[in-house]
Amino acid sequence: MKIGKLKRFFIVIGVFAAALLLLILIYQLAFNPYRGTADKYVEPLALEDELTEKQVLKDMDYTIKMLRSHHPAWLEKDNAKVQAVEREYKNQREQLLNDESDSYTTLDEWRIISKITNKLNDGHTGCLYKSDNNRYIEDATQVEAYGVPTQINGASTDALLKDFKELFSYEREEYLIVFFKDAIQNEAYLKMLGVDTKEGVTFTFNTENGNKDYHYNFVSFEQIKRIQDDTNEDWVYYDIDVDNNMAVFTLKECNYDEHYKNTLDSFFKEVNDKDIDNIVVDLRGNGGGNSYVADEFLSYLDIDGYNTWACAIRYGAYLKKCDASYTKINKKPDAFSGNLYVLTDLNTYSAAMDFAMYVTDNHLGKIVGEASGNMPDSYGDVLTFVTPNSKLTLRASFKKWYRIDETKAGQPIEPDVKCDPSDALNVTRDLICN
Incomplete structure (x- = not known):
């Protein structure tokens, strides 16, 4: 009799434990917001590295899948911005399938995915090129003193900003313009905007003495020369x-x-x-x-x-x-x-x-x-x-x-x-x- 009760007890405990494990598994696979997220830094391919059409399509499909399965906007009824993202995804996919190329670069893919996420107007959602090898213009003092240059390598910054508006994820246009000032100091963003950086880059500033050109090479973040207006390095x-x-x-x-x-x-x-x-x-x-x-x-x-x-x-x-x-x-x-x-x-x-x-x-x-x-x-x-x-x-x-x-x-x-x-x-x- 006692053995029978003990056996039933362990059966109940076993069933309860199995049910609990099943619930935990279901939560982790279907409901945990962090499911599938990256748990460590991964160095991206170089912007010039080549990808096949199949690889780019897979990354595009992965992007839209993550947005559909994680972003709250996709559970909001008749969200116009979600519809805009879906249309852009479809358009970019069709363009890729219809062109005659089978070779693309990481840079090409970055622009494609950025055009898709841009339509959501969510400043916390977007595609980034985060590399330990990112480089920046060697001297930021002119940008700090004069602001955004009028030209970069002879191209109008107004035209570059117009392109940037279609790529960067933002909520307020005023912030986009402020961030653009920082972005053009980053070689990766300059490449994203079609600027040739092989021989450095030339900024043309409108100064009180007329237009003035400054040529920059690229250096690591720690090597940037800046105007030191804050001696306290603590945050x-x-x-x-x-x-x-x-x-x-x-x-x-x-x-x-x-x-x-x-x-x-x-x-x-x-x-x-x-x-x-x-x-x-x-x-x-x-x-x-x-x-x-x-x-x-x-x-x-x-x-x-x-x-x-x-x-x-x-x-x-x-x-x-x-x-x-x-x-x-x-x-x-x-x-x-x-x-x-x-x-x-x-x-x-x-x-x-x-x-x-x-x-x-x-x-x-x-x-x-x-x-x-x-x-x-x-x-x-x-x-x-x-x-x-x-x-x-x-x-x-x-x-x-x-x-x-x-x-x-x-x-x-x-x-x-x-x-x-x-x-x-x-x-x-x-x-x-x-």
């Missing part, structure tokens, strides 16, 4: 200006780690010890990272809590919608109750843009500078894939975010005080002092 640091009753917290990257948390804690301790009434958070040039940096920062403020955004997360064929919520704060003993200012520019992106949204949509402070580079109502949280043959990097969002303040849906994070972002700190200092 998070602060400065206490007692005379002007203000403290500036500079965050160049949204890295949520112990270094950030320790720096933030030290910052607020000094602010409290020196009775500072005005805090400035400098997010200019911050391309994003982990949005928890904003949550950690807000925990030091004298507030009961703050509103967060709604989102939708894709799990396989299911799109889970999460409502907006209110996050309560356990106030710290010396919570900051003064004035808060946030500096932004077009390079304030992704998690950095979220930081600014927390502040403005919860009415916690003022934004100074220019509007953010991407939209609060957007796709995000990036999955990384690698195409089977060319080894190009494919990025795809698996979440959709919604702006906290629904009355401003579809709008970027606009500043309360608009100004040249390079002068935003001085403008903020004047606001505080006056």
Whole structure:
């Protein structure tokens, strides 16, 4: 009798364990957003390396398959941008099949896939050429001083920008133009735009003394000559200006780690010890990272809590919608109750843009500078894939975010005080002092 009960017990346990393993397997194969993603860096083929028509088609098919199976837009009814992507995929595939060539380069494929992903207008989804061997113009000081050149190797940069608009993934055209300035310093992007870089490259700038040519060779990123206007190489640091009753917290990257948390804690301790009434958070040039940096920062403020955004997360064929919520704060003993200012520019992106949204949509402070580079109502949280043959990097969002303040849906994070972002700190200092 006892043996029979014990046997039934083990059978039940075995069935339960088998069912659990089956559920885990089903989740991993069908619902886990990270299924099929790359778990390590893979060096792509050189841009000049050749691929067959069959290989390029396989990489194109892989790209559209990953978008269809992971991106939330494909589960949204009658999404016009999805339809545009599907049309472009079909057009590019037909063009490849109908031409008479059977030999293509990695560069050709990069352009083809980029034209497809471009139609989604998702700044977090696109095809990238990420190589350890990427090279850049040797001297960036002229671009920093004069801006975008009028010509590159004699070709109009307006024409190059027009081509770039059909290749680069972006949400706001203003950000595209800013990124173009960086892209043309990268040899890979110059090749993407059809610029011959075999003998270096010549930029023509419109200066106060007329047009002036500068010829550049290409070097590694570490060898680039730049205008040194920031001697602090750390990505998070602060400065206490007692005379002007203000403290500036500079965050160049949204890295949520112990270094950030320790720096933030030290910052607020000094602010409290020196009775500072005005805090400035400098997010200019911050391309994003982990949005928890904003949550950690807000925990030091004298507030009961703050509103967060709604989102939708894709799990396989299911799109889970999460409502907006209110996050309560356990106030710290010396919570900051003064004035808060946030500096932004077009390079304030992704998690950095979220930081600014927390502040403005919860009415916690003022934004100074220019509007953010991407939209609060957007796709995000990036999955990384690698195409089977060319080894190009494919990025795809698996979440959709919604702006906290629904009355401003579809709008970027606009500043309360608009100004040249390079002068935003001085403008903020004047606001505080006056």
